[in-house]
Amino acid sequence: MSTKSANREPTLVDVAKVAGVSRATASRVINGVATVDQAMVKAVQEAVKVTGYTPNSAARSLVSGKTGSIALVLSGSDGSAEQVFGDPFFGRIAGGVVKHLSTEGIHPLLVLADSDEARAKAVAFVRKGGADGALLVSTHADDALPGQFVEEGLPAVLFARPGRPTPISFVDLDHDKGAALAAERLVGRGCRNVATISGPSAVLAARDREQGFRQAMAQHGRPYVPVAIGNFTRESGELAMMRLLRDHPDLDGVFVANDLMAEGALQVLRDHGRRVPEDVAVVGFDDSLPARQAEPGLTTIAQPLEEMSAEMARLLLARIADPTIEPTSVIFAPRLVVRQSA
């Protein structure tokens, strides 16, 4: 009912008034500037509590040029939107990012870049100050987006290393190591005729896994490894397995580049009367939810997606805080998860 002070949010002047200091000093305390008298610091902190003050981020952005928010950009081939969001793989990444950022009190902006136009808009969005930086998750190695961010000098961090050498920070998995783990498991259990089902060559991870696997097998004295190519879907896994079975009927072990395809392979194996793992051992990759529920349980290579995403966020925040730091990459170690299939 009083004339002044309606129901508006408290501002810095309110805090300053209550604390008996100037706006400037209140601002200093709130932003943790060291050169302030202890007594005033106390007074301001008290006033903040009393008034329930929270900084107005629009006003802050206006003067500082920063928004305090970051974009999570999902970049894929045209129209891959639904596919991307339906994939728990991205869900886990998003979860890791959100969870880590929450602790910093910041919420990522979800940006979909599933066309060249959308990608251009995403870059423009960040350049115009829509976000202080971007977390980039691409489905393809030849994605132009990372390059565009680098060119514009915009802070960005990638999930998975870039297709072309690019001065940009990223997190990735040691795919070679993962493939080697699979090779050891297969060789270790006595498989003599081992093949692999790989993913599309446009996906770096697929190339890495296949190559890593070949290399590891070669070191175990098996330089020849038949391969069938799928596209990471379950159906393609079935098809690949059928081809493998037709061309190499004596096969007794197979490394599949992701769990979804491994599931398809498992089914084809069953349909063809091969027992798993007795007749044919199977090792997948990802440790996805379906993998855990497959029948028989799928032995697979797990990657710490949540931790990788958290690190990705950390790298970006560091880069935003200090734009001069050099691009950094953090490689995570995979882990063999033994279930029934191998």
Add this chain to the structure above:
Amino acid sequence: MSTKSANREPTLVDVAKVAGVSRATASRVINGVATVDQAMVKAVQEAVKVTGYTPNSAARSLVSGKTGSIALVLSGSDGSAEQVFGDPFFGRIAGGVVKHLSTEGIHPLLVLADSDEARAKAVAFVRKGGADGALLVSTHADDALPGQFVEEGLPAVLFARPGRPTPISFVDLDHDKGAALAAERLVGRGCRNVATISGPSAVLAARDREQGFRQAMAQHGRPYVPVAIGNFTRESGELAMMRLLRDHPDLDGVFVANDLMAEGALQVLRDHGRRVPEDVAVVGFDDSLPARQAEPGLTTIAQPLEEMSAEMARLLLARIADPTIEPTSVIFAPRLVVRQSA
């Protein structure tokens, strides 16, 4: 090299200068105010193109009190973060939201509210102007979040109707109708002993589906329908199916409240030597990716998640634009997808 005009982004003054009008007029044109001379409109539009001007959103927010962004809040039981994000169900909702909002040039803020503290923060975030409104996706019917938003008078729209009657807009599926579709299918193919596997009673959709199914079956002259309760996971579906089989060995049809549990049920049936659909017909719910890939293909009830999410976004935007509009609910029709299992 010129003294003025460094590499800064163009502002409204630049546009005004180029167009030969005042800032105010430029602003009017950009915001589509009608009372402006056509000649000046042209001039300003031209100037915008020439300068490459884009409004500074921080400045806009500061004066308007609106941010132009909206929050997508995922609310679940404590620590359900990873579960939520691993679930393609949420992925599809997020996808629908992002896709629709992209066309409006706005990117949703991903907010995780998986604890009471996080929920309080989410409300505070919006109240403080972090977003103009919120899209709420809850995993539980007794979620307090919707009520909190309503209390504070904050614009919000729910996915699925609220647990308690609450004056809030929402989109939902006609679960009764979906369950009835399933009942018809089962009865239509001649099943005589039909049971159902329901979800946790804390989930409204589970209750609705079970009740709708009972009702429809009653109308077909089958007032008695055995039920087993699961919790929407595959394992719980297996367990429920085992119980059903033990207590009702002559069962020849089952309606399962979601696809994940249906998968588990399918496997148990196979393990017990029951042929699907010859011995036992199975109808699921959701038309999830796994459903499409199950073996045999799962006959199920599909819900148009992407369209529902888009509508949710639309409702929120409308509410933000005009806070006086009454809460609205939009109910979507389910669809029977026939595959092999029934």
Add this chain to the structure above:
DNA sequence: GTGAAAGCGCTAACAC
């Protein structure tokens, strides 16, 4: 160490 004042880019009265 502290305060006064300028101004970030924009919109909305208010005059003309």
Add this chain to the structure above:
DNA sequence: GTGTTAGCGCTTTCAC
């Protein structure tokens, strides 16, 4: 119908 002007809430020189 158009321009002038006063802020929105904050940070940050710049004097003291």
